[in-house]
Amino acid sequence: MGQALAGISFWLGWALLALASMGTLYSLAAAVVVWRFFARTTSVGRHTEAVTILKPLHGAEPRLRENLASFRAQDYDGPVEMVCGVASADDPAIAAVEGARLVVDPTQHGANAKVSNLINMARSGPLAPIVVLSDSDIVVGPDYLARLVEALAQPGVGAVSCLYYGRGDAGFWSRLAAGWPSYQFLPGAVFAVAFGVATPCMGSTIALRRETLERIGGFKAFADVLADDHAIGRAVEGLGLKVAVPPMLVVHACDEASLGALWRHELRWAATVKGITPGAYAASVIGFPFALALLGAMLASQGWSVVAAALAARLAVALVVDRVSGARTMPLWWLPVRDVLSFAVFVASFFARSVDWRGARLRMAQGGRIRAASETPR
Structure with a gap:
């Protein structure tokens, strides 16, 4: 049983590393596209x-x-x-x-x-x-x-x-x-x-x-x-x-002003997008190459070069965005934490059934519609 779980973990790790490699290429392409778009x-x-x-x-x-x-x-x-x-x-x-x-x-x-x-x-x-x-x-x-x-x-x-x-x-x-x-x-x-x-x-x-x-x-x-x-x-x-x-x-x-406020806000946004275009939202997983590579490397016990490449690609994106916006959004050394947090929100959004909007709890319904969480479904 232990060997079977180890084998599953190994191959899942390599699958994540492969996905991260695709995401790394996407990130580099996105950096070029952003530069050209605003030029x-x-x-x-x-x-x-x-x-x-x-x-x-x-x-x-x-x-x-x-x-x-x-x-x-x-x-x-x-x-x-x-x-x-x-x-x-x-x-x-x-x-x-x-x-x-x-x-x-x-x-x-x-x-x-x-x-x-x-x-x-x-x-x-x-x-x-x-x-x-x-x-x-x-x-x-x-x-x-x-x-x-x-x-x-x-x-x-x-x-x-x-x-x-x-x-x-x-x-x-x-x-x-x-x-x-x-x-x-x-x-x-x-x-x-x-x-x-x-x-x-x-x-x-x-x-x-x-x-x-x-x-x-x-x-x-x-x-x-x-x-x-x-x-x-x-x-x-x-x-x-x-x-x-x-x-x-x-x-x-x-x-x-807090991690809780950040989490509630970003989870609401993520769950909203998932409800609108679930297929495209799921495919956007390649936008998290660093988090994918990090998780894959830990499961496969190798592939740390993929982690480094993914982080370099994400840094390239951040540098281009800062250049076209004319402002440094946050210290670049925060980027690994920011990327892991973004990926955590992405995963959590698939389990969200209600969201917080300025203190009001809204229950998500079909077709992107909402109702107050206290309302009885009709």
């Missing part, structure tokens, strides 16, 4: 169409005032209104709102609190011809709106979304958390966009015309959908329009 130059014309920016807020964030201010400091020729929404008059996020219209409305329209917030903001006043949705933890440059509207003006484009890298705002755990969007999410997303494998639509930014929003049923159509950003993108594509992802980066500000 592209795009011209930006002068646009004057009115824009409404919707910012759903909930709770205090370390640099929320600064994050919001970046959306007001835009080099854009047309009129821009920013609308911030909260569900409670005592929400601490209100203190950070300046130069924007504030909507306080506790009305809940479905299980997705963020979408309820968007519905309340949208019905509080008229929207401009161009509507931009963006999460509270996003920071942008002064050419952000001009580049969005330029991309939206291209033929056949129905929505525009933005790729992002991480920035830690609350100490060690937030900086470690920031490594995930920078070094795990971003390379995979760029690779998918560059080769036409997928066109992600992300909460970092969704820009679309008001008439397009109305044609897809408004925000109410997504009130019980966990991945509302993804669902909006697919609805736009259902109209025969494209979701464009231009070669520009915004910042995702991470505020995780």
